[in-house]
Amino acid sequence: MFTTISGKDIETMAKLYRLNLINSITGYKSANLIGTQNKEGKTNLAVFSSVTHLGSNPPVVGMVLRPTTVPRHTFDNIMNTGFYSINHIKADFVAKAHQTSAKYGLEASEFTTCGFNTYYSDNLPVPYVRESLVKIGVQFKEKHQIKVNGTLLIVGEIIELIIPENAIAIDGFVNLAALRSVAINGLDMYGRVSPIDRLSYARVDEPVKSILKKD
Amino acid sequence: MFTTISGKDIETMAKLYRLNLINSITGYKSANLIGTQNKEGKTNLAVFSSVTHLGSNPPVVGMVLRPTTVPRHTFDNIMNTGFYSINHIKADFVAKAHQTSAKYGLEASEFTTCGFNTYYSDNLPVPYVRESLVKIGVQFKEKHQIKVNGTLLIVGEIIELIIPENAIAIDGFVNLAALRSVAINGLDMYGRVSPIDRLSYARVDEPVKSILKKD
Numbered sequence: 001m002f003t004t005i006s007g008k009d010i011e012t013m014a015k016l017y018r019l020n021l022i023n024s025i026t027g028y029k030s031a032n033l034i035g036t037q038n039k040e041g042k043t044n045l046a047v048f049s050s051v052t053h054l055g056s057n058p059p060v061v062g063m064v065l066r067p068t069t070v071p072r073h074t075f076d077n078i079m080n081t082g083f084y085s086i087n088h089i090k091a092d093f094v095a096k097a098h099q100t101s102a103k104y105g106l107e108a109s110e111f112t113t114c115g116f117n118t119y120y121s122d123n124l125p126v127p128y129v130r131e132s133l134v135k136i137g138v139q140f141k142e143k144h145q146i147k148v149n150g151t152l153l154i155v156g157e158i159i160e161l162i163i164p165e166n167a168i169a170i171d172g173f174v175n176l177a178a179l180r181s182v183a184i185n186g187l188d189m190y191g192r193v194s195p196i197d198r199l200s201y202a203r204v205d206e207p208v209k210s211i212l213k214k215d
Numbered sequence: 216m217f218t219t220i221s222g223k224d225i226e227t228m229a230k231l232y233r234l235n236l237i238n239s240i241t242g243y244k245s246a247n248l249i250g251t252q253n254k255e256g257k258t259n260l261a262v263f264s265s266v267t268h269l270g271s272n273p274p275v276v277g278m279v280l281r282p283t284t285v286p287r288h289t290f291d292n293i294m295n296t297g298f299y300s301i302n303h304i305k306a307d308f309v310a311k312a313h314q315t316s317a318k319y320g321l322e323a324s325e326f327t328t329c330g331f332n333t334y335y336s337d338n339l340p341v342p343y344v345r346e347s348l349v350k351i352g353v354q355f356k357e358k359h360q361i362k363v364n365g366t367l368l369i370v371g372e373i374i375e376l377i378i379p380e381n382a383i384a385i386d387g388f389v390n391l392a393a394l395r396s397v398a399i400n401g402l403d404m405y406g407r408v409s410p411i412d413r414l415s416y417a418r419v420d421e422p423v424k425s426i427l428k429k430d
Contacts, residue, residue: 004375007375053241064267091274146359172228173235176242176400
């Protein structure tokens with residue numbers, strides 16, 4: 001049995017119910033920790049489920065900040081230094097990663113309070129998460145304000161990628177399941193992914209076929 | 216052993232290698248079919264991995280279009296009618312869904328060529344995918360052009376949601392694993408997700424704990 005929910009129904013829902021529902025129904029989300037620091041070197045770490053691929057050449061990535069619900073340290077730091085790191089959340093530390101969403105004040109760094117270690121490369125003036133197997137160094141490029149709700153889309157260019165050598169297949173593909181990277185469902189469900197299939201480039205005149213390498 | 220890849224390295228990669236690598240490393244993506252039609256009622260269906268939650272009140276969703284690589288039928292139809300549908304891809308039909316990315320001409324509808332059925336509700340002037348368990352009706356609101364690569368962010372408001380009645384938990388959460396919705400890794404890997412944990416709202420003074428309901 002299907003139920004039909006109208007825009008009006010959504011508008012009149014209890015706040016938490018609406019948050020859970022609307023955050024769940026658009027599908028799975030990426031699971032990353034965003035590392036930043038301010039001009040004084042104070043570090044910050046926050047879980048984000050909105051990191052999105054925007055383009056490969058140049059390598060561009062988007063991320064959404066909700067000014068009204070998220071503490072602004074991440075945004076302030078990016079505006080101040082111009083850089084941030086994107087660090088994959090592994091299945092092994094989802095609880096610690098989720099804990100970074102608590103409203104810690106400016107005096108505390110989530111690296112310390114949530115039990116992560118910083119890792120600095122020569123090419124990025126802000127910290128990576130040492131425990132993450134996929135570390136992406138990003139330079140801020142532009143921001144766009146979504147008119148309908150004031151949300152900000154932050155756009156950055158990838159300037160560095162630190163990843164296990166053997167994680168990259170011969171054609172450049174990275175199987176995230178092998179790295180134990182997780183996906184997020186809604187506000188608070190973390191899940192591991194098992195590949196169903198990898199499919200060939202789709203053409204009009206032939207059905208797609210599996211290109212999954214069986215180990 | 217970790218490898219460090221610089222922005223310069225990425226710039227000089229072979230195109231397909233770079234596409235696979237950069238599309239993979241930002242994390243898991245949502246897996247949806249976008250349903251549209253033109254003013255003459257000709258339907259179109261296309262797989263998208265860039266649908267992203269932008270806000271719950273009002274319920275707002277984003278989607279990225281790459282003008283240079285994606286046939287523009289979806290974009291043209293949204294601009295013409297002002298509406299589109301977002302339909303979850305189920306594990307059962309990933310190959311058919313992937314096939315919609317072939318470059319079919321305007322004369323063919325991917326609903327027909329790829330084996331999907333339309334479903335029309337009274338509240339949306341464009342088709343849903345009958346086979347999808349989660350159907351989201353969206354009204355176009357605004358678009359933003361990413362300067363660095365010309366990509367478009369399409370922003371829409373959810374005006375209807377059609378979903379199995381028993382899929383919504385008492386707090387509004389929808390467990391996508393129970394609906395067999397899939398996640399996308401890179402350009403062409405489809406995966407099923409199994410929940411690791413659902414975690415409580417994070418607070419400064421207490422560690423997060425599991426709120427996963429065991430069946």
